[in-house]
Amino acid sequence: MMRIRVDSEKCQGHNRCFVVAGELFTLDDYGYAHEVEDGVVPPELEEKARLAVTNCPERAIFIEEDD
Amino acid sequence: MTTEQVPQPPKTITEPVQDWTKDYDIFDQGYIKDPFPVWDSLREECPVAHTERWGSSWMPTRYEDLFNIARDFTNYSSRNVLVVSGEPPPDLDPDLERAASAGAPPITADPPIHTWSRALLLPVFSIKAVAAYEDETRELCASLIDGFLANGRADAAADYAQQIPPRVIASMLGIPQERANEFTEWVRGFLEYGLTNVDMRSGSAMQIFTFLHEQIQLRKANRGDDLISYLLDAKVDGAPDPIPEPHVLGTCFLILVAGIDTTWSSIGSAMWHLAQNPQDRRRLIEEPELITSAVEELLRAYSPVTMAREVTADVEYGGCPMKENDKVLMNFPAGNRDPRRFENPDKVIIDRKINPHIAFGVGIHRCAGSNLARMEMRIAIQEWLKRIPDFQLADPSAVTWAGGQVRGPRKCAVTWS
Numbered sequence: 087m088m089r090i091r092v093d094s095e096k097c098q099g100h101n102r103c104f105v106v107a108g109e110l111f112t113l114d115d116y117g118y119a120h121e122v123e124d125g126v127v128p129p130e131l132e133e134k135a136r137l138a139v140t141n142c143p144e145r146a147i148f149i150e151e152d153d
Numbered sequence: 154m155t156t157e158q159v160p161q162p163p164k165t166i167t168e169p170v171q172d173w174t175k176d177y178d179i180f181d182q183g184y185i186k187d188p189f190p191v192w193d194s195l196r197e198e199c200p201v202a203h204t205e206r207w208g209s210s211w212m213p214t215r216y217e218d219l220f221n222i223a224r225d226f227t228n229y230s231s232r233n234v235l236v237v238s239g240e241p242p243p244d245l246d247p248d249l250e251r252a253a254s255a256g257a258p259p260i261t262a263d264p265p266i267h268t269w270s271r272a273l274l275l276p277v278f279s280i281k282a283v284a285a286y287e288d289e290t291r292e293l294c295a296s297l298i299d300g301f302l303a304n305g306r307a308d309a310a311a312d313y314a315q316q317i318p319p320r321v322i323a324s325m326l327g328i329p330q331e332r333a334n335e336f337t338e339w340v341r342g343f344l345e346y347g348l349t350n351v352d353m354r355s356g357s358a359m360q361i362f363t364f365l366h367e368q369i370q371l372r373k374a375n376r377g378d379d380l381i382s383y384l385l386d387a388k389v390d391g392a393p394d395p396i397p398e399p400h401v402l403g404t405c406f407l408i409l410v411a412g413i414d415t416t417w418s419s420i421g422s423a424m425w426h427l428a429q430n431p432q433d434r435r436r437l438i439e440e441p442e443l444i445t446s447a448v449e450e451l452l453r454a455y456s457p458v459t460m461a462r463e464v465t466a467d468v469e470y471g472g473c474p475m476k477e478n479d480k481v482l483m484n485f486p487a488g489n490r491d492p493r494r495f496e497n498p499d500k501v502i503i504d505r506k507i508n509p510h511i512a513f514g515v516g517i518h519r520c521a522g523s524n525l526a527r528m529e530m531r532i533a534i535q536e537w538l539k540r541i542p543d544f545q546l547a548d549p550s551a552v553t554w555a556g557g558q559v560r561g562p563r564k565c566a567v568t569w570s
């Protein structure tokens with residue numbers, strides 16, 4: 087199972103993850119991103135999750151995979 | 154490569170640059186027009202270049218170095234983000250001097266002031282908050298185009314790009330749109346002509362401060378539904394009193410200055426690119442959903458902004474002996490063309506999938522207005538292509554560019570039939 091996690095210490099609110107994968111992230115009032123649903127990524131959104139990671143200029147998003 | 158221990162006044166060197174690795178000049182006319190070959194060779198030969206022109210400064214051109222330095226706000230302060238330092242005019246009205254004493258936070262602030270002053274701004278520049286200005290931006294773009302559509306020609310920089318951000322910012326601040334042309338000239342005096350001319354810059358700054366100071370006094374008597382009123386009532390961390398008035402003025406100054414020249418440069422570069430690339434115009438018309446990635450790609454390829462940092466204490470970076478008070482130029486535009494980070498960096502690929510560009514900076518000073526800039530770019534491109542799907546540069550050699558710290562076309566005549 088794939089999970090994503092936003093490191094709040096690193097996120098600066100570029101909002102790129104939200105734009106490429108709005109199903110997986112939510113923005114707070116300040117524009118900082120947070121993962122939704124405990125970061126669980128449904129299989130059909132795995133590609134979008136990877137795009138969120140590679141487009142984040144702050145390298146603030148991490149993917150964790152386990153079985 | 155050595156620099157004096159004692160801060161030296163900026164040197165104005167007018168001889169042409171022979172060696173860009175140790176004597177670069179970001180205000181060189183050829184560089185302003187076409188900086189890309191310089192960045193390409195610096196990235197390989199001397200990834201952190203140095204100069205004494207306009208004062209001692211260092212210029213990283215690789216993405217990774219820009220990433221590291223931008224995030225290190227302890228060694229690299231934002232207290233002075235312009236390359237050529239200026240002093241306030243000596244005969245300043247004491248009232249105004251007091252009013253203007255806070256700088257332009259958060260861009261010129263370091264933590265801890267940066268932290269709360271930025272927190273005040275972020276909610277009013279969120280994706281949701283800027284969406285409220287989308288309809289009026291669309292109407293504005295449409296009416297600008299209607300004004301010149303029948304002529305078959307217009308200056309995409311001066312008649313279009315330059316007209317949009319000042320009016321959107323005026324609307325946010327609740328200041329009269331009729332004065333947009335006036336404050337466009339002040340902002341150019343500050344951030345364009347004034348970059349290398351400190352007298353002009355402080356004169357322009359005083360005009361902006363005076364104007365905003367008046368607007369703040371009006372709003373104190375009579376609040377409106379605008380950003381100035383919001384800032385006047387803003388409180389930080391449960392403090393009993395609102396933030397000090399000089400801080401309100403400084404932040405309004407930042408919003409006006411930073412929101413105009415930069416976004417208009419981005420829109421202008423986008424128009425310049427589209428005028429020369431019919432295949433990108435066609436794709437944007439046939440596949441309108443590409444506009445989001447196209448805006449990011451145009452931001453990457455034609456990033457306008459190079460802010461500076463000031464070294465807080467002697468430090469070595471990548472073998473470079475940086476001295477206290479040296480400037481470091483955050484050449485995000487060069488980093489965004491680094492082949493180590495981007496495939497085919499010089500190619501504009503409007504559906505580029507992997508694009509972690511740093512056009513808005515990286516780290517704690519990420520441009521607070523990035524969502525507003527994106528919205529304006531998107532709408533400006535959409536509305537233009539809706540009415541003028543085919544157009545070209547009237548004369549490629551007649552296009553003029555401003556540059557140094559904010560790069561974009563200033564004259565860009567285009568024609569259509």
